[in-house]
Amino acid sequence: MAPIAVPTPQPEVVAATEREVLRCAHCSLVQFRTTNDICRKCKKSLLPDLPKVQPIAIAAEPEAPHAEGIQVASAVRDLRRVRNLSQRQLATRMNVPRTYISKIENGKAMPTLSSLDRLARALQVDISALLRDAPTRHRDETAVLMTDPFLAEIAKYTAHLTATQKSIFLNHVREIAQGRARKLA
Numbered sequence: 001m002a003p004i005a006v007p008t009p010q011p012e013v014v015a016a017t018e019r020e021v022l023r024c025a026h027c028s029l030v031q032f033r034t035t036n037d038i039c040r041k042c043k044k045s046l047l048p049d050l051p052k053v054q055p056i057a058i059a060a061e062p063e064a065p066h067a068e069g070i071q072v073a074s075a076v077r078d079l080r081r082v083r084n085l086s087q088r089q090l091a092t093r094m095n096v097p098r099t100y101i102s103k104i105e106n107g108k109a110m111p112t113l114s115s116l117d118r119l120a121r122a123l124q125v126d127i128s129a130l131l132r133d134a135p136t137r138h139r140d141e142t143a144v145l146m147t148d149p150f151l152a153e154i155a156k157y158t159a160h161l162t163a164t165q166k167s168i169f170l171n172h173v174r175e176i177a178q179g180r181a182r183k184l185a
Contacts, residue, residue: 095118
C-alpha cells in the first residue's frame with residue numbers, strides 16, 4: 001500500500017499590530033501606549049520628562065515682517081517645535097486643554113501673566129524668551145549654542161550646505177537623538 005501524503009499545515013498569517021508597551025514612571029503599571037499618553041491607573045503622563053536644559057539649534061527660516069509689538073504666538077510655536085513637542089504634550093505639561101495652546105499660537109488668545117509663567121516653565125525658558133521678537137530670540141539662542149566648542153566647529157561646515165542638505169543633516173541628528181532617548185528609557 002502506498003503512503004498517503006498528508007499536507008503540512010502552513011503557518012497562519014496574522015496581521016500583527018505592533019503596539020508600544022510602556023511602564024508608567026509614577027505607578028509602574030505596564031501597559032500599551034494610550035492615545036492620549038496618560039496612564040490608565042494613576043492618570044499621569046506616560047511621556048518621559050525632558051532634561052532641564054535642551055539647547056537645540058533653530059534652522060533660521062526667512063520670516064515675513066511682523067507688526068511691531070510682542071509676538072508671543074510665534075515664540076510659543078517656535079520654541080515648542082524646537083523642543084520637538086506637540087501641542088498636546090505642551091498642554092499636558094501646563095495642565096490646560098490643547099485648544100488653548102492652539103489659540104495662543106494662532107494669535108486668537110493672549111496668555112495671562114500666570115499662563116506665560118507656566119508656558120515658560122513647560123518650554124524650559126525664561127519668560128523673556130516668550131516676549132522677545134523672533135530675530136532677537138534666534139540670535140540669543142545661537143550665541144548660547146556657539147559657546148559649545150563642538151557645535152561651533154559643526155557650524156563652520158553647515159554654513160556651506162544648501163537648505164536641502166541642512167534639512168537632511170538635521171533629520172539625521174534628530175533620529176540619532178531619538179534613538180538615544182529610546183535606549184535610555
